[in-house]
Amino acid sequence: MRKSVLFCLCLGCLLGAAPIPERKVEARLKEVARLQGVRGNQLLGYGVVVGLNGTGDKDQTKFTVQTLTNLMARQGISVSPSSVKVKNVASVMVTADLPAFAKPGQRIDVTVSSTGDATSLAGGTLLMAPLQGADGQTYAVGQGPLLVGGFAAGGGGGGATKNHPTVGRVPDGALVEREVAGNFNDRRFLRYSLVEEDFTTTVRVVHSINEELGMEVAKPLDSRTVEVLVPEGFQGRVVELVARLENLPVQLQPRARVVVNEKTGTVILGTDVKIGAVSIVQGGLSIVVSSTPLVSQPTSLSQGKTVAGAKKDVNATEEKAKIASLEPGVTVGRMVEMLNGLGVTPRDLVAILQAIKDAGALNAELRVL
Template sequence: MRRVLAAIVVGLMGLAPAGSGAAVRVKDIAKVDGVRRNQLIGYGLVVGLNGTGDKTGVAFTTQSTANLLERLGLSVSPDDIKLKNVAAVIVTADLPPFARAGQRLDVTVSSVGDAKSLQGGTLLLTPLRAPNGDVYAVAQGPLSIGGFGASAAGGGVQQNHPTVGRIPSGAVLERDAPLPDLNRGYVDLVLRQPDFTTAARLAGAVNEAFGAGSARALDAGRIRVAVPDSQADDPVGFLARLEAVAVEPDAVARVVVDERTGTVVMGQDVRIRPVALSHGNLTVQITPYLEVSQPEALSAGQTVARTGAEVTVTEEEARVMLLEPGETLAGLVQALNALGVSPRDLVAIFQALKAAGALEAELEIL
């Protein structure tokens, strides 16, 4: 644990010295408003399964199969359909920005019935719709599930999830993705992590690169940048230059603790106020034993056995560490290492520091 904490400190302080920040590109902390992915969804059927499809009790699978056969010119009653090699599925995909008709997308296929496995199945032609109901793509093709499942005589084995699969390049776009308007004379940059300081710094960096008055922060998460007249006919070239502008982002001091894995991450701006920190462990050990009670000779008593327990309490010597005013990340972790804390102890220590008002940072426990 001490080595883990020390490695975290060295890594974080090696990235940026205390009291200084590292400049990053605008594209790493912000995106152009309107340039986003859209989600698509559809309902379809997977056929060709080896007896691992939905059972007869799944009414929507038999009804969907009857509807499909009717569209193909065959009239069959759902009550007459007995299926084991067909499964009803939900098909999902992400529509990237600036995608054009004819491009292909990867799709994910997930069972919605009681199918045991989609292995070896083929997805039939399935329309993929946006939330507004418009069809943007159609998907079809053989599934790749990357797993398997088998069972017999009450036992079984399973690798990964056999009821979820993917079809690489399995969907074809039928219409262009919605396009953002880049001809309004300005573009809005949206910060991925809204922050007033970062927004002000980004606007200042853009003004320095393109001239005073080019950008202004509208709020903590949005910066409006005017497109120069000289770049009006080349908005893509202007955005490429804008994304390359260097800016030093700011962030809230935060301590993140994952008790399950013992991972602790602390930003370099974490500070602590004067506080005395003590840590010690109390160990209670209970050892059961069996005792036989023997009666006196020639008495009417009986031999009986009784149980007892020996209780031993061991308390480690607690050490008190005095953390000086304005102590930095390095000093805080050095003190915790000296106390020999465990991941569970770390959670308790940080919670106590926060409750005492000595931790000048947000505490997030995963």
């Protein structure tokens, strides 16, 4: 068993920390905000893939047999489910995204995923599968040959698999049959949702829109939402209004942020993120307990019994402590360079950053995944 004591962190004086200069970054409105109501819709359906080379669902997958017999019955062929034993058919779930403003006759891609115990969908063809929305209405119908970026092969007790052969796609495999109701040009107001909530950015978006249109038509609702009243000159021409607004430059105020992933030991950070004065002491104590099996064998002609035992050894190794002192206002990028020079591992760096944040010396948002 191994136990590790990673580090001990001592906080220095924070009063001399240098201020963080504000960087000016501009982006277009359509890059920092999304227009409410302009989005796709998810579709879901159930279907059957045929033409598989013995890699379909097995006999114990009852719903595949029932689906196949029902399909054949609709084609005028009556077959008993108990007499159907095929391995070239697989039941699948079919998913797709219906784009905003999609019209009947437009084609969209579909994704096909096995629901039974099929080993591969390679070479199969999806039969006509209705795709429904959350309201239960059918908005598209999918059908066509599958593209599978993998394979599965086996024999003689062995096998090989590449990628994920039980999921495939049908490019342009669904035909849109129904459009989502609504007339975009009849809107009386627009609402923009910022990708990342920020009061300062919201106010700047409102100022940019009002300045562009020359009237007070935009107002902030909260730190993420901006509402725009459609001016009389754009009534019935909302598309033109959106096209005019989406390219407006908006000045952003970037956040100082450090993102760490404890599971993988990954750290993503901006080199201009500042920290206060700290002293870092990092050391490791490793304890290893090993066990060696032993057997006690009695001598011949004795009345003793053979007994199994174990020899246990305990070894403790303490590494030499690594010490780093940082001046006020040093960047996190510089700190990482120093710690890497001391041989600190990525996982130890994650723990050190968390401790610096808890001590109040990290002037940035710490996001742990």
